[in-house]
Amino acid sequence: MNLPSPHLDDRRFQDLVDEAKRLVQQRCPEWTDHNVSDPGVTLIEAFATMVDQLVYRVNRVPEKSYLTFLDLIGVRLHPPTAARTRVTFRLSAPQPEPVRVRAGTEVATVRTATEEAVVFTTVGELSVVPCSYAHLATRPVSGEAVDRTEELALGRDVPCFGTGPGTGPTPGDALYVGLSAAVPSGVVALRLDCTVEGVGVDPLRPPLVWEAWDGEAWRACEVEKDDTGGFNKSGELILHLPRAHAPTAVARRTGGWLRCRLTEAEPGQPTYVASPVVRGVTAFTIGATVGAEHAETVMDEVLGAAEGVPGQVFAVARPPVVPGEFVVEISEPAAGAETGSDSGADGTREWTRVDDFAHSGPEDRHITLDPGSGRVEFGPAVRERDGGIRHYGAVPPKGATVRVRSYRTGGGLRGNVARSTLRVLRGAIPYVARVENRVPALGGVDGESVESARVRGPMTLRTLHRAVVPHDYELLAREVAPDAARVRCVPAGEEPGAEAGVVRLLVVPSGSGDGRGRIAFDELIPPESTLARIARHLDERRPIGARLVVEPPFYQGVTVVATVLARRGAVPERVRETALAALYGYFNALTGGPAGQGWPFGRPVQSGEAFAVLQQVPGVDLVEDVRLFPADPVTGRRTEAATRITLDRHALVFSHDHQLRVREG
Numbered sequence: 001m002n003l004p005s006p007h008l009d010d011r012r013f014q015d016l017v018d019e020a021k022r023l024v025q026q027r028c029p030e031w032t033d034h035n036v037s038d039p040g041v042t043l044i045e046a047f048a049t050m051v052d053q054l055v056y057r058v059n060r061v062p063e064k065s066y067l068t069f070l071d072l073i074g075v076r077l078h079p080p081t082a083a084r085t086r087v088t089f090r091l092s093a094p095q096p097e098p099v100r101v102r103a104g105t106e107v108a109t110v111r112t113a114t115e116e117a118v119v120f121t122t123v124g125e126l127s128v129v130p131c132s133y134a135h136l137a138t139r140p141v142s143g144e145a146v147d148r149t150e151e152l153a154l155g156r157d158v159p160c161f162g163t164g165p166g167t168g169p170t171p172g173d174a175l176y177v178g179l180s181a182a183v184p185s186g187v188v189a190l191r192l193d194c195t196v197e198g199v200g201v202d203p204l205r206p207p208l209v210w211e212a213w214d215g216e217a218w219r220a221c222e223v224e225k226d227d228t229g230g231f232n233k234s235g236e237l238i239l240h241l242p243r244a245h246a247p248t249a250v251a252r253r254t255g256g257w258l259r260c261r262l263t264e265a266e267p268g269q270p271t272y273v274a275s276p277v278v279r280g281v282t283a284f285t286i287g288a289t290v291g292a293e294h295a296e297t298v299m300d301e302v303l304g305a306a307e308g309v310p311g312q313v314f315a316v317a318r319p320p321v322v323p324g325e326f327v328v329e330i331s332e333p334a335a336g337a338e339t340g341s342d343s344g345a346d347g348t349r350e351w352t353r354v355d356d357f358a359h360s361g362p363e364d365r366h367i368t369l370d371p372g373s374g375r376v377e378f379g380p381a382v383r384e385r386d387g388g389i390r391h392y393g394a395v396p397p398k399g400a401t402v403r404v405r406s407y408r409t410g411g412g413l414r415g416n417v418a419r420s421t422l423r424v425l426r427g428a429i430p431y432v433a434r435v436e437n438r439v440p441a442l443g444g445v446d447g448e449s450v451e452s453a454r455v456r457g458p459m460t461l462r463t464l465h466r467a468v469v470p471h472d473y474e475l476l477a478r479e480v481a482p483d484a485a486r487v488r489c490v491p492a493g494e495e496p497g498a499e500a501g502v503v504r505l506l507v508v509p510s511g512s513g514d515g516r517g518r519i520a521f522d523e524l525i526p527p528e529s530t531l532a533r534i535a536r537h538l539d540e541r542r543p544i545g546a547r548l549v550v551e552p553p554f555y556q557g558v559t560v561v562a563t564v565l566a567r568r569g570a571v572p573e574r575v576r577e578t579a580l581a582a583l584y585g586y587f588n589a590l591t592g593g594p595a596g597q598g599w600p601f602g603r604p605v606q607s608g609e610a611f612a613v614l615q616q617v618p619g620v621d622l623v624e625d626v627r628l629f630p631a632d633p634v635t636g637r638r639t640e641a642a643t644r645i646t647l648d649r650h651a652l653v654f655s656h657d658h659q660l661r662v663r664e665g
Helices: 013-027 039-059 061-072 149-154 450-463 470-480 528-539 572-586 605-616
Strands: 085-093 099-101 106-108 119-122 127-128 132-141 174-179 188-194 208-213 218-220 222-226 235-240 246-248 255-260 278-293 297-306 314-315 328-329 346-351 368-369 375-378 382-383 388-393 401-410 432-437 484-490 502-509 547-551 554-566 621-630 651-655 659-663
Touching: 013 039, 061 450, 085 119, 119 297, 127 278, 132 149, 132 246, 132 255, 132 278, 149 278, 149 432, 174 278, 235 547, 297 314, 470 484, 470 502, 470 528, 502 528, 528 547, 554 572, 554 605, 572 605, 572 659, 605 621
Parallel strands: 346 368, 502 547, 554 651, 554 659
Antiparallel strands: 085 278, 085 432, 099 127, 106 119, 119 278, 132 174, 174 255, 188 235, 188 278, 208 218, 208 255, 222 235, 246 255, 297 401, 314 375, 328 346, 328 401, 368 375, 382 388, 484 502, 554 621
16 A cells, blocks of 8 residues: 655645634624625635645645655656667769768658658768669579679570479579679669469569578568569669678679579469569669668767866756767867866866765766766765765866767657658758658657656666566566566576576567558567667676676567458458458557557467457457468568467567458448
8 A cells, every 4th residue: 555645735726715614703793794705704814815825735745755856866757768760861863972971860751831840860870872773683493593694795585483393483593683783771772674474373462572692690670662563564663781791602603692582472372383583673772771860960069167166967958868979078178177088188087977976986987877867967075074074086176178979869759750751851961862761760659757756766766776576677678678567587497408597588669550550570579779778787787797688579470361341331451441440459579459458479470269269359240260470570480270370478479571461241
């Protein structure tokens, strides 16, 4: 039971009026008209109103004391976190030399009459590397790669698949396109000269996957555009290459290779009876993609002049401060300034940011930062029992200039913008025509409220900033990663083959689905910066000897193939869309499960639950058939149908390409 918050004065307006009237009867009996029309009663009610407001403020004292105690134990409001996305810079035309886009380049949404623009900045340097077509090769599923470059140069038709003796197209056959150079994070256009030879395939759904070599394995490429109809007509193909695209050797030729692999056809998907052919290939770079965050960079901001006293406080001009580099520099006065080994030529020294001054000595150049308010504080001086003064941190000399080299400000929910909304390039970049975000921005969280801190205070006392039991790891991880939707600690011994002394912390980031509730698999992989931030925070608080692994959970892909009978008069297409949304919403790592708070870790997937979900969809009269297929969320490959899919203790479900057939009643 929670302790009740006491009222120091529980009187209200009417109580004050009644008490005043009783005192009037005792001390002024000749005043007998106590009706509301009497001017004296009006004055009593006016004073009662003012006293009631004072009583309200007095009753806030316990709340203020509670917040003061939270401040004493080190509870601070969490600052907002910045949303993240990927932005693609498109060239005005293919260029012969690399086009550089510096880190910190600003892109924004369109400013309107009612809303300010939302500004994002790129988080790294981007080089748009030019490329051209160089080589062509083919490889059957059970053979070696064959160089076809000379055949294509002579104008011959080169079959894409089924190049083995007496064989037709077989899943696993591949066509390799060699580029003159690797194009990391690039957007590459391939212009293919083809003719109608690939008989049997659906031009809108060819069983093909494009991949690029990243130095370790072949990674799938995102296909933005493909109007070749599965190599059955001349057209253009636009591919988004992985960030780690690297050169490799195929058919004894080295280059930035791409490959198109023939995959196993899905149920109801036609495949090739005869191999398509290629007559010509042209390749060039049209853009590149880089990560961006909802934050603006502030450079070289002067906070003020030091007064030479301990505990001095400054504040940045544009709070809040989002995670990132924050370096305070102090330029000492020219006269009598001492320079150390870490001082610049002008006597500038860097001061280190710490969480608190508990372990700081008189010579340690330390500062603390409250990211939410932007408050920068230098170490205090404390009087000891023996009467001496101890300095917790060095004191900057009087007259020294205190500045911040750079920091980033921004963050919040408004940074979670939809796809294709970051279209404004703030500042011209040579040869860059436009910019866009092809995926929505995720991870933006507003700063913590006071009410949330009140709830978190007892939890802080429980953990005492030390991670001992699994719940401690989860609470401490949420302190530094409010953008994480779910955190799960799996201690050693809870899974087969677990190594003693190893603690696994599974992190699920925030994600947003489309109108049907689908979430892209990439959105469920937490950023490396978030994982590293959690690992650093917990590494200082874990027991000695415990080894911590911070990583995303294992996702078990699940495909539901079902047939339902629609009620008479229902629109089948509407029933189908509603039913698919229900499936994607229930078998969901963030919003699914029986409680609607995310699929429970390790909970098995059973066909009966899919029956129940579909039966509750408006317009569904009867669920005729449901089959579950385990699927690989990366490759999409399925295995045999099952009525129950078992998940490991550290696994979550991932909905992959549900299929639904609706029969009219």
